[in-house]
Amino acid sequence: MSSASTTALVRRPFEGIPAERDLVAMRQLIPAATMTAATTAEHGSVPVTIATILPMAWPAIRRSDGSVIIGLQATVPGGDLSRAFGQAIVQALAVEPGTPVPTLELTADSPRLQDVLDLTGDFPITVHETFDFWVDPGAERTEEVEHSLEHANESISPTKPVAGLEHAYWVDAGPKEHVRWVLDADEDRVYDAVARLHARRESAIAEDTRYVGSFRAEGMTVPVWDLPSGFGAEGAEAVAAEFRERFLAALESTEPLTALERRARGGIVARQVTLR
Structure with missing residues (x-):
């Protein structure tokens, strides 16, 4: 080929x-x-x-x-x-x-x-x-x-797969911890999903965490969440099943965005930065 x-x-x-x-x-x-x-x-x-x-x-x-x-x-x-x-x-x-x-x-x-x-x-x-x-x-x-x-x-940042959230990885980047999830989904659909959840105050993985943006990599979309120091991979795994169900339901929804969700999406896109 x-x-x-x-x-x-x-x-x-x-x-x-x-x-x-x-x-x-x-x-x-x-x-x-x-x-x-x-x-x-x-x-x-x-x-x-x-x-x-x-x-x-x-x-x-x-x-x-x-x-x-x-x-x-x-x-x-x-x-x-x-x-x-x-x-x-x-x-x-x-x-x-x-x-x-x-x-x-x-x-x-x-x-x-x-x-x-x-x-x-x-x-x-x-x-x-x-x-x-x-x-x-x-x-x-x-x-x-x-x-x-x-x-x-000495250069390795501690990184672990998140059990219960397939293709997601927790990393301790020093001052912050992150979960980064590799999704086979169009970036616009990911924005829509986050907007649906954000309008319901459900876009965070768990309390004291927050969605901070996403980036494209080799055709995949990678959303990123910030976690508080000490949250750990174990903390992410404890909420992974519930969060996965909630996020994928929003990702698969084909309903038009409500006015509140459109405003949330506009704010997400306006704040979007290139992440790695």
């Missing part, structure tokens, strides 16, 4: 992959996470680890056991992330085990992830507290490696 151009922007690059929303979260929200996958039989049925980021922000590494690990937060060429990381896997398979792929040789014939990965897998995601997954199991953990890991681990 090649395209005529490597520069054409693909706004929803991971569409068709079962784990699309978690891949977006790994690209945009989560500091340290891995996902298990494998290539198709055509590409050798090789185990693939999809990671958030790799040492030196490399796009990929061929590990000593022959498996491949790619880093979704790498800066890659072209307008299609899926094609860039499909190419990263192909290049990794072509090098000797234990070798990184520092640059990509992207062409119009480069395959996309949807072409390279076996899409029948479960794509389980694991959020990590450290970058220990960087270490090749077959490589020696030297003092230099340990020092590099220690330095990288």
Whole structure:
């Protein structure tokens, strides 16, 4: 499935992959996470680890056991992330085990992830507290490696998935905590849903929390809520089921907005800022 151009922007690059929303979260929200996958039989049925980021922000590494690990937060060429990381896997398979792929040789014939990965897998995601997954199991953990890991681990903001709110992630960003929820929904529909809830004073996840805005990422909409310090992932999980039901009901509503809801929506859009 090649395209005529490597520069054409693909706004929803991971569409068709079962784990699309978690891949977006790994690209945009989560500091340290891995996902298990494998290539198709055509590409050798090789185990693939999809990671958030790799040492030196490399796009990929061929590990000593022959498996491949790619880093979704790498800066890659072209307008299609899926094609860039499909190419990263192909290049990794072509090098000797234990070798990184520092640059990509992207062409119009480069395959996309949807072409390279076996899409029948479960794509389980694991959020990590450290970058220990960087270490090749077959490589020696030297003092230099340990020092590099220690330095990288210091940069990680504590992040956890919110049980009961699928594809949502809690993060402790220092002065504030947030819940960021990756939704497969048009941004206008999300605004409408928040407006419906805000008009009823129900747009917060829980008491002392508040909706602060949303942003677009790889074709998904990501609304963000501020939480008070100390709220924790556990606090979000305690109200997740009730909030999810309330929010999705508002999101799925097709009723025209009332006058009060339209005023609420206008205020939400007027205050909207670019969030990350």
